[in-house]
Amino acid sequence: MVLLSGGGAFDRDGSSGPNKPLKDLAWGLAGRQVAVLRFDKPTFAHPDRLPADFTMVEEYLPPALAAVDLLRARPEVDPHRVHLVGHSMGGKVAPRIAAAAEPPLAGLVLLAADAQPMHEAAVRVARHLAALTPGPGATELVAALVRQAAVVAGPDLAPDTPAESLPFGLSAAYWLDLRGYDQLATAAGLGLPMLILQGGRDYQVTVEDDLTRWQQALAGRPGVSIRVHPDLNHLLMPGTGPATPAEYARPGHVAAAVVEEIADRLLGR
Structure with missing residues (x-):
């Protein structure tokens, strides 16, 4: 399998504070006889070599397709059984990569994959965080994101629209x-x-705003399995109570049940 990290300048481990969810997945699956290839995203490894107007295509497709080809060329890997496993935005882009792969891939695993338009999700998450720590700064941040999201959704968005007026720059x-x-x-x-696996405590990618869209789009499709793990957060790590950003600062590991479920799927069990 080829691992795809989420949105942002992530290394091959998907490092978030002290946590390394992609490393957990890679080591856990390798211990179950699954060959794993992961890579530093271009935005992490060489951001200076990306054009200022790069898109998701430049961010993901060349390294992901190269990784697929590299795995297929390995003598110990069955070239007909290569899968993509994408986390968060990596799950969003996985179908796009699969559509470009030739010959076709064996399958996809989407982990906390977002489906809500990203500019809408940015506002939703900002409002959620502002409710946790209310104050003038949080209110201003939400208001700024609302304005920027409106530009993204509006009819006047054009190639020369300044990045300063758009979410995340x-x-x-x-x-x-x-x-x-x-x-x-x-x-x-x-x-x-x-x-498709989803954490029930995830406030970034949620059952209500994202998973329901996947369920509707793939309803009745053979070979599609969807499961919610109620106690997991966005990093697929277990916890209790409502998830908060502070939870990401505590060391943890991807739930063993997630690793087992992915291994079972990839190994045909």
């Missing part, structure tokens, strides 16, 4: 590309087996 090209990509329709059109 990403270029207009990035947002225009995202607006033109429908991960749900792309996934539905692939005809590949899929396993």
